[in-house]
Amino acid sequence: MMLDVSGVSWAVPAARILDRVTCTAPAGSLVGLLGPNGSGKTTLLRVVAGLLRPTSGQVTIDGDAVARLRRLAVARRIALLAQHAETDLDLTVLDVVLLGRIPHQRSRWSDSDTERARAVEVLAHVDLTGFEHRKWQTLSGGERQRVQLARALAQEPELLLLDEPTNHLDIGHQLQLLHLVRRAGITTLAALHDLNLAAMFCDTVVVLDAGRVVAAGAPEQVLTPALLADVFGVEAEVGTHDGRTVIHYRPPAA
Numbered sequence: 001m002m003l004d005v006s007g008v009s010w011a012v013p014a015a016r017i018l019d020r021v022t023c024t025a026p027a028g029s030l031v032g033l034l035g036p037n038g039s040g041k042t043t044l045l046r047v048v049a050g051l052l053r054p055t056s057g058q059v060t061i062d063g064d065a066v067a068r069l070r071r072l073a074v075a076r077r078i079a080l081l082a083q084h085a086e087t088d089l090d091l092t093v094l095d096v097v098l099l100g101r102i103p104h105q106r107s108r109w110s111d112s113d114t115e116r117a118r119a120v121e122v123l124a125h126v127d128l129t130g131f132e133h134r135k136w137q138t139l140s141g142g143e144r145q146r147v148q149l150a151r152a153l154a155q156e157p158e159l160l161l162l163d164e165p166t167n168h169l170d171i172g173h174q175l176q177l178l179h180l181v182r183r184a185g186i187t188t189l190a191a192l193h194d195l196n197l198a199a200m201f202c203d204t205v206v207v208l209d210a211g212r213v214v215a216a217g218a219p220e221q222v223l224t225p226a227l228l229a230d231v232f233g234v235e236a237e238v239g240t241h242d243g244r245t246v247i248h249y250r251p252p253a254a
């Protein structure tokens with residue numbers, strides 16, 4: 001599935017939060033959405049997910065304008081892993097994963113053996129075998145994050161939107177999560193703060209600054225010392241190791 005964001009702006013009365021953002025994600029690609037705090041990453045993901053209506057411009061998936069799709073069609077085709085996915089409900093891990101299946105069920109909620117078996121399989125992919133009957137409230141931050149990814153994968157979306165998916169995860173699970181997302185082969189737009197992880201896993205990256213796209217392309221073309229200084233205000237050396245871009249940051253001058 002191809003994602004196309006074309007000239008998207010989103011504004012509140014006091015400010016324009018997204019300013020004519022244009023970017024694409026070819027079918028099956030993993031695109032990193034980078035940028036400092038407050039640059040508009042979450043807002044863009046919410047517009048792409050159809051949760052916010054752009055003030056101008058449009059988002060299409062395989063040519064269909066997201067703003068014109070019915071809610072159920074969006075729920076079937078797009079999964080959003082939000083930054084603070086929380087629930088107060090008294091749910092088990094299996095219940096949460098099964099929530100991902102709701103958009104695909106015809107008329108009434110079913111948790112058939114097939115659905116449950118599939119949910120257990122997805123949980124194994126995120127390293128949570130044996131957690132099926134644990135209560136959501138008892139999970140650690142990283143475990144919750146992985147359950148939410150399992151829910152999103154169980155949804156079998158055409159487009160996966162991830163808002164800082166590696167937040168809360170230890171390094172092993174950060175690498176595992178991005179590897180898993182890559183292997184799933186689903187077109188994915190992921191807001192990431194760790195630029196080295198972005199360089200390691202993303203086909204392309206899009207850099208936002210104050211609501212505008214300031215650079216886009218292959219990580220090695222985009223993540224230059226000049227861009228890191230301009231956009232993130234950091235001094236860094238950029239090298240390559242085993243053919244991958246590696247960023248070494250320098251501590252701020254006293």
Ligand SMILES: Nc1ncnc2c1ncn2[C@@H]1O[C@H](COP(=O)(O)OP(=O)(O)OP(=O)(O)O)[C@@H](O)[C@H]1O
Binds near residue numbers: 017035037
């Ligand atoms: N409803 C709103 N009303 C006013 N300002 C808003 C609203 N929603 C977002 N903003 C502002 O828009 C800017 C972009 O926010 P957004 O959450 O998209 O940034 P982000 O790049 O995801 O940041 P972070 O890296 O900190 O998560 C921020 O300055 C935020 O305060």
